[in-house]
Amino acid sequence: MPSETASRHSEPLPADSVGIVAPRSHTFSEPLRLACGRSLGDYTLVYETYGELNADKSNAVLICHALSGHHHAAGYHRAEDRRPGWWDQYIGPGKPIDTDKFFVVSLNNLGGCHGSTGPASTNPQSGLPWGPDFPPLRVRDWVHSQARLADLLGIEQWAAVVGGSLGGMQAMRWALEYPQRLRHAVVIASAMKLSAQNIAFNETARQAITSDPDFCGGRYLEEGKLPRRGLAVARMIGHITYLSDDGLGKKFGRELRSGTFRQGVEEQVEFQVQSYLRHQGDTFSASFDPNTYILMTRALDYFDLAREYGDDPVAAFSHAKCKFLLVSFTSDWRFAPERSREIAAALMHANVPVSYAEIDSPMGHDAFLLPNERYRRVFAAYMDSVAAEVTGRGAKP
């Protein structure tokens, strides 16, 4: 398995990469009022930017990350890095989110564990890690904090707010909370709310974490412990649901990593898919904060776009002023195409301009991160039209 720290052997960076990037951070001192009723005082957001902000600051694109994402969406932190940011496939010069045209902003959300203030940060009241005392967050809290970041960068209006999965929920919430502050929302593999099955998987993942004795009621950092095993199981559960049955079958089938199928040999068979999943779980649990995982999955579960609009998505979207691109993937059973079709129908009934593409892919929910020619073309064509509005120039010839 490639490791993030393994060397790229001094190969030159790919020509369509944004190159070496450095995260920045800013600490906001005006308290942020949260949906839960509490306020968060000083808080830090870490973010990266790619491309150049134009003179009238009209070419900014906000990237909203999903459950386990972070600010490092494109490029490399060091020339030696073997793997680029998580959405490098779609962000860079000549790529759908074209950094020759757009100024791209990608942050680690509040409550995260990659530099922004979150449960692993120090609670100024106690001098100890926040842990379980960190306030519960809702998608709207992220949107409000992202608006502060926009203010900081002098961006009055985003050309587009873009996200997949939980990131798509943020893009939709932007359209309702700050209708004047974005011209386009790109909502990929997302939903207006989770199904009971989605919630059930999230609950099981949280249960795996909180039932690990090293969780210590969420105060594992104070106790010098870490519920790695529970978090690994949580990640394994999540990971299976991000892939499709067919995709897993094509990738692993029933291939063996060890053991034998021969009768009369007492040996435990280990399937490839088992060791793959264990690797995924172990890698993740070495680098992600368990309380953040709980916080993020709760924000997902709680998200319900139309709840405060009388449970009427049409009424909700009638507040939107932007245009929408929706994308879904045929084999995505966690955020199935049907969920995107519901969004499209509500937007159309609310007279909001919407383009919708259902992409053939065997890769399940993960497809939104992976190479796919039709997805790339649809995404690029839409973003080209966004760029054309910004610059007054037509799409690339």
Place this chain on the structure above:
Amino acid sequence: MPSETASRHSEPLPADSVGIVAPRSHTFSEPLRLACGRSLGDYTLVYETYGELNADKSNAVLICHALSGHHHAAGYHRAEDRRPGWWDQYIGPGKPIDTDKFFVVSLNNLGGCHGSTGPASTNPQSGLPWGPDFPPLRVRDWVHSQARLADLLGIEQWAAVVGGSLGGMQAMRWALEYPQRLRHAVVIASAMKLSAQNIAFNETARQAITSDPDFCGGRYLEEGKLPRRGLAVARMIGHITYLSDDGLGKKFGRELRSGTFRQGVEEQVEFQVQSYLRHQGDTFSASFDPNTYILMTRALDYFDLAREYGDDPVAAFSHAKCKFLLVSFTSDWRFAPERSREIAAALMHANVPVSYAEIDSPMGHDAFLLPNERYRRVFAAYMDSVAAEVTGRGAKP
């Protein structure tokens, strides 16, 4: 939630119940040679029977249980029991497996934890619980041990071997291992082998158990411990996959059990589906042996009907002499209808008589245990034809 021990308040038993039943058990002394190469010396099988064996012993039906099943398939152990056996819906007088016509045998499989010899039993070599030293079992081992039970009961040939899920795998294996010893195989919601996704879910469940510190490498009984938390998470994972997305949605939607959706109230929302799942996990982990869960899921993963027949299901089924009924359920995504269609196609190519019914149901894999009128009718009609062969009488008017 109804409890197994809650009283039925002295209501009379339902008229279509087999009534009060008592498990029996037998200890076999001739060692059983296992697929792993080892032999199991003295071992006990616990079983129940319903109905009467006819004079020529031609009306016997074997019930094979699934992952978490056991011998108590129908009736009540005590008049006070609130819930009958796990397949009481389909076994009893006038029911599809009609105990007025059939002599029904239902056992707890070897390796189980409801009375048959398994990992929680005492290892005669050490005087301690077998634990992780219990030999790994394959579906064929169960079939061989079931054949011994048939011998004990004087049953040369089953009228039918019947099972759902893992039980259906046993019915198929019976048809290949002992082609002369069954006239019908009824294979419900099953598959010739698991998909990579199935294996992945099982692996995650096992990981939840084995990573619980109270698992103690499988020697928790010796240590006076029990990995309840890990087993609860394992059960939650399994449970979600036995239900359909739609079924969960219809049953729970996004209903709350506690908390509030109101903004400005810091309270953790708990969805109904969360408490339901936790209850399922806790109840199960109080009554099931973790090593048995591991053993059973490994038998599931390892099962591959046609592996030793050159991976050719047609070649495999060409050894079968019985007739087949296959049933699948539209919303079952763990053992999807496609898997049953594969079995049907292989049987047809092997010139084995097969009937196949795909039943509309929103209940997912669990549908095979639940009331469903079309399922009942199909199942009853087929079993009536089996009974007609036995007794020489026609199906019920």
